[in-house]
Amino acid sequence: MTALTKLFRTTTFRLSLTYLALFSTAAIIAIAYIYWNTTVLLSRQLNQTIDAELKGLAEQYRAGGLHQLVRIVAQRSETPGNSLYLVAEGKGHRLAGNLSAVSPELWNSLGPVEFYYRRPAPGGLERRLAFANVFRLPNDYRLIVGRDIEDRHELARVVRSAMLWGLGVMALFGIGGGYWVSRKLLARIDTLAATTRTIMTGDLGGRLPITGSGDELDRLSESLNLMLARIEQLMAGLREVSDNIAHDLKTPLSRLRNRVEAALSEPYGEPVYREALERTIEEADELIKTFNALLSIARIEAGASSENRERLDVSALLCDVAELYEPVAEERGLVLKAEAKQPVFVRADRQLLGQAIANLIDNAIKYGTAKEPEVEVTATEKDKTVEIVVSDHGPGVPASERERVLDRFVRLEASRSEPGSGLGLSLVAAVAQLHGGSLRLEDNSPGLKVILALPSAGEAISNGVPAQQQAGLETKSA
């Protein structure tokens, strides 16, 4: 496609052409109408004037005979102007008037006639257009009264050509303007297209140019730039994840491989092999767990479907999960206190929220210390937000690290010895984001306080009913 055909194909150019055609047609119709009307009016006026003069002269003839007519005509012919007169006898011989000769058509016509006559001018005779009417006198005499309409004719010609020129100029400006506007627009579109291609080939940092005029193209570019920023962010996230996977999955994989290799090179029999295989399965299971957790986080972050979301009582769920962990806490010499008496409701996926709460409690139990053994779990509602708070009195997380521990695979040095993948809080953060909530860490002096905030799904239906029971009622009526 050449540059020109590309230009002709632009919407702007086609639109300009259409407008030009429409506007020209309208202009031609209007001008033609005015021109035609004016001509008709002027001719009618001329006709009437000539008629009136003819009648006047006929009166004179009747009153004073041919002699008086000739005299008056001779007199009027003297006056300079456009008026043309002729009084002639049957053979065309002029008796008076300023018309020298007439054609047979005029001589024999019965009504008004347009004709050419010759008039002396500087440098000879000139041929001019005239308009006249004939009055037949007795004895085949003729009285001819007319007007020179050459000037009027000339004016009409000038007006006509002016109009044509005007139309021509208009068309020129229309096409030229359309061309210019289209080319300007096309240039911007081409820039946008070129930039998009560059971005497509891998330069995700590129952005579409914005002229600052705030026009529709700028608005489009702004939206596209926002989209690009989001894509870049997602890609960065993806890259980070693959880096992490490379590190945190490859390390245990190579450890696993080494163990199998070492076992194979051992000369001893079954007991050694058996132990090595058992350890291998254990390690494989850990890997599977990590892998599953990663996949879940990825799926949650990609926006899992809201199909499984229901209105559920967080207090009931919290007590339920706490009950699952309570024996473990006790075994570690901790006291797990779930204080969530008042039912509070959110719209959530029970499995995902359950897992998030389980991760938080699991963490709290892992890092709590027997010196100050309380691990508190509460759910409260305030300003349309439900806050699930899990706090322990363990070593806590330094303020500078609180953002970072939400990232995947991040584990603080102090916790390296504990089992875990470093994905627990990432999953909680993803679940919070999926449900339109947030996750933040605070100092519990000493210890860590994790607050999972979710948008509330309204008040309890009635008070004074135990949370469990009310949750049951709620799901039934839903």
Place this chain on the structure above:
Amino acid sequence: MRVLVIEDDQETASFLRRALKEAGHVAEYAGDGQTGLELARANAYDVLIVDRMLPKRDGLAVIGALRAEEIRTPALILSALGEVDDRVKGLRAGGDDYLTKPYAFSELLARIEVLARRSSPEEGSTRFVVGDLVLDRLTHKVTRAGEAITLQPREFRLLEYLMKHAGQVVTRTMLLENVWDYHFDPQTNVIDVHISRLRSKIDKNFENPLLHTVRGAGYSIRDSAH
């Protein structure tokens, strides 16, 4: 027990068949959905193990077709898709249980054994008896050798599930799914701690333990005196 394995991966299928045989079961095999459907129609199996993604006919479609023909053979779906949504879809299509790949064979075995016996009359009974341990589902009372044992509501449900499947192996995941209704990994050995609490209540003062740990698999309640 006669099992039909519908799985397109040759290696997985032959591993499953060998392992099932070692566990004392008869395993047959179909390499695609269509063959699987025809075999399941023609023979009476105790359990079907159906891979979700199969050539010719999708695993869920196979189960759907069987259910439409009123063939109620219990089916366990194997899938690499492990999210709650996928599980719900699988169960809605007529599957009876759902296991995510990769899985431990002990987990698979425990689950199909439970599935195959699901239609047994014990299912609906109101009293479970294992040795001298009695659980009454109506009065919620548990006694051992005539002595009343006080259990927390959750401990009762845990024991109830174990006794319902007495003599069979029940895995930790099965307990978490069926007693707590959680389909996620709790990270810590929470189930073990619950079991040891339950064990301390029902087995501690008795000579003959009933609640056994099956190494590498899970737990089983049975009267080993017989």
